[in-house]
Amino acid sequence: SQELEQSPQSLIVQEGKNLTINCTSSKTLYGLYWYKQKYGEGLIFLMMLQKGGEEKSHEKITAKLDEKKQQSSLHITASQPSHAGIYLCGAEDTGTASKLTFGTGTRLQVTL
């Protein structure tokens, strides 16, 4: 079965600083999703990547899927308090679509 490892597990950054979260898979990624979660709430969809080398941006968040499709990174530029939360990467199981395997999450705190 596929396993996703996220790093770092937690991150505290000062407002205005840039940061990167990594997601490494034990298998080739066929569909990689990034979600954000506020504590105890649902997951907010950020981005979906499918092709090796693909890069997508939305506002100050950029996500990339490396060429070999086993690692993805999420980069936040000029972080703001609104970026605080838990970031989760999820991948579609290669053998069974419509099933996502998630990483353990990265908890981001943004200080003033």
Place this chain on the structure above:
Amino acid sequence: KAGVTQTPRYLIKTRGQQVTLSCSPISGHRSVSWYQQTPGQGLQFLFEYFSETQRNKGNFPGRFSGRQFSNSRSEMNVSTLELGDSALYLCASSLVANYGYTFGSGTRLTVV
């Protein structure tokens, strides 16, 4: 366009009881999947339904079951509740596989 609706938002049950959670997907979405989120195990896939048929199932005991109705609304049932079933239960709907998954706000189940 309405999002994924989960009811109830919070639930407190006693050990040994059973519980039913409901999920209404985005209009037009025929796939509904369920996940359990706990601090220790993270987000884990329970099962997925498409057009009233269960297509995928995670590694959970038979006490966890679900169904989907002709209008794509889904319910999950947990019988003989255990303390360890306390968790945030999330459902996600999608149009088709590999097309993105939208999550609801979740149902927080506490078993006492």
